[in-house]
Amino acid sequence: MNDREEQEDKREGEGLDELGELVIAEDEEELEQEPIPFRLPPKIALFLVAVVGLTLYCSIQLPKTMKEYKVYKQAEALIEKGETSAAISNLDELSNKYPDSTDLSMKLLRLSMQEGYYSIAVSTINDRLYGQKLFAVDHERFTGYIEQLERHLNAQAAVSGFFPFADDQANDEAPSRDEVKAQIYQLLDQSDMDQAYLYYVLSGVEEDLDTILWALQESYELDPELAGLRVKLSVICRRMDRLEEASQYAEEALRKERRDVEALRAMSTIKLATGDLSEGLRYSEEAYRLNPDAENVLSTYAVALYANGEYEMFRSILDDMANKGESPEGNLRRYFNGDMSLQDYYIEKRMN
Structure with a gap:
């Protein structure tokens, strides 16, 4: 839909075509010669x-x-x-x-x-x-889909120029984080924009965990099927020690797509954080089987292997990461060194 006005002119199908009459030719003489005891009623x-x-x-x-x-x-x-x-x-x-x-x-x-x-x-x-x-019922549904997709595309186009936004070290040409947030909040007041998508984008700009969770929940209320939304909600809930909610969102994502690598990884981190180490390993193994090259999948699999005492495979994964130019840093390194627990590694904000 690059040129919506031109495409609008092309829409057709306000209902059904008129059906022509069906005519059955009958030859009375031939019918009389047929040894059939009855004639098929015209309606049948x-x-x-x-x-x-x-x-x-x-x-x-x-x-x-x-x-x-x-x-x-x-x-x-x-x-x-x-x-x-x-x-x-x-x-x-x-x-x-x-x-x-x-x-x-x-x-x-x-x-x-x-x-x-x-x-x-x-x-x-x-x-x-x-x-x-189109049939009348399809035409009505089709029109509704057009309107919904136009709002979605409007929102995508509106935010496309916001990224990447500037950080403290970037040049002055890109908008700052605060400027991007302000513009998104302005877009949220416009009825021709996909509000669910804008809230989702806002969650990636905000830094405070409570505000991120709020934005994601607003998005979920409006459109729970938005791509990646359930997984992102699961991750933020886990980080905030809302583990039951985190598990529910991950389970929803896996019911929709049982091979969703990010959902499998999210569920693995929840299981590891709650002490269910074997299940944490099972989910991370499945994610690794489906996508063995993803950095975050490798790191989660390494954590699960280490937590379960699978040190030979753990070292193999570390070698694999090193070959890709990736090595454990920060909290991940501290966990492997024994300076941080699994709970502290996966949960940033404890509930009171």
């Missing part, structure tokens, strides 16, 4: 013709092979199993193969909006649905 004949027509329409609109049809039909079931990314990705691939199937594209759009995959929703609208004729 019309119904059967309509069914055949609908079947032919669906054969054109929907995926052709049984495997492809399963992708289309079982997308929701896959999401329920915690494989949201795979479900959306599979539908997107199938929709690329059948770009003229409005039914398939509308399903992809609906699930993308439902699960917070807004970039895929935008491409589905731009590449496959503009100019297509």
Whole structure:
């Protein structure tokens, strides 16, 4: 949606096309010669013709092979199993193969909006649905999605020039942290902006833990499906010693995407902080299996291995980190040296 006014002019589909009359030609002489004891009532004949027509329409609109049809039909079931990314990705691939199937594209759009995959929703609208004729109920839903996505894109565009903001050592050309915060708060007063996204961005600018948590909770109230939101809430709650809440957010994230590496890592840190060392190791191992190159995954896995006395694998991970130019520093080094407990390493602000 680079040029919204031009795209608005292209929207079509205010309802259904008018259906032409169905006419059945009858030859009375031939009918009399047929040894059939009855004639098919005209209403039933019309119904059967309509069914055949609908079947032919669906054969054109929907995926052709049984495997492809399963992708289309079982997308929701896959999401329920915690494989949201795979479900959306599979539908997107199938929709690329059948770009003229409005039914398939509308399903992809609906699930993308439902699960917070807004970039895929935008491409589905731009590449496959503009100019297509839609049923009335789909047209109404489509219009609502357009409005929601425009607010999201407006907010993204508005904050894109804020980063990176200046710190005390940076030049004067970039805005300061305080200036960025002030501009975000001004944007929050505008109704054409995605408020959930702005609160999420604000949480990355604020430094006080209580204010960060407040901004994230405001974002969650408005749009809990925003990408990365649950994991960020889990991490900040863990840092503030709100471990039950941290666990709930991480569990929500894993129910949505069971292979979410950051959610697995977040759950590992919670388990380690609460003394459930074996579970902490299990979650960190899974995160490491899925993404062995991420620095934060490596460090969490190293902590879990050390806490569980798995020193041989621990040294191997440290060597791996060193080969990548990464080495334990700060609190991580202090923990490995025995100068800091797991609880002190993972919890910054204890509750009174």
